[in-house]
Amino acid sequence: MGLRLFGIDRLRDGQLDIILTALRGESLLAVLPTGAGKSLCFQLPAVLKQRHSLVVSPLKALMSDQVSSLFNRGVPALFINGDLSPEERTIRYELLESGL
Numbered sequence: 520m521g522l523r524l525f526g527i528d529r530l531r532d533g534q535l536d537i538i539l540t541a542l543r544g545e546s547l548l549a550v551l552p553t554g555a556g557k558s559l560c561f562q563l564p565a566v567l568k569q570r571h572s573l574v575v576s577p578l579k580a581l582m583s584d585q586v587s588s589l590f591n592r593g594v595p596a597l598f599i600n601g602d603l604s605p606e607e608r609t610i611r612y613e614l615l616e617s618g619l
Contacts, residue, residue: 524592525564531556538563541572558585566594591600 522528530538534556540547541564562585565572567581576582582598589596597611 521567521600522592525563526581527559534560542567560567562589562594 522530522554533551536546537549537560541561549557550558551560560594561572561574574585579600579602586596597614599608599611603611
C-alpha cells in the first residue's frame, strides 16, 4: 500500500521531506500552495504507519472531500467540525478512542 493507493506514480517537489518527517514521528508545519499535494503528506504516513493523523484545517468543504476520498480508497477516516451535532461529535470521538 502506498502511492498506488492514492493513484499517483511519484511525489511532487517537497513532499518526500515532509512525509519522511511525519514517518519519523516528528511534529511539523507544512505550508504549501494550493495544489502542491499537502493532503498526501499527511495521509500517506498515516496509512503506512496504520495510525491516526490529526489535521487542523479551516476548510470544512475540504474536510468532507478528503474523508470521502479516503473512504473510496478503503481507508477509514472521519472529520470533526462545528457543523456536527454534539451527539455526532461524541460518536466520532468515541470512534477515535476505540481505534476507528
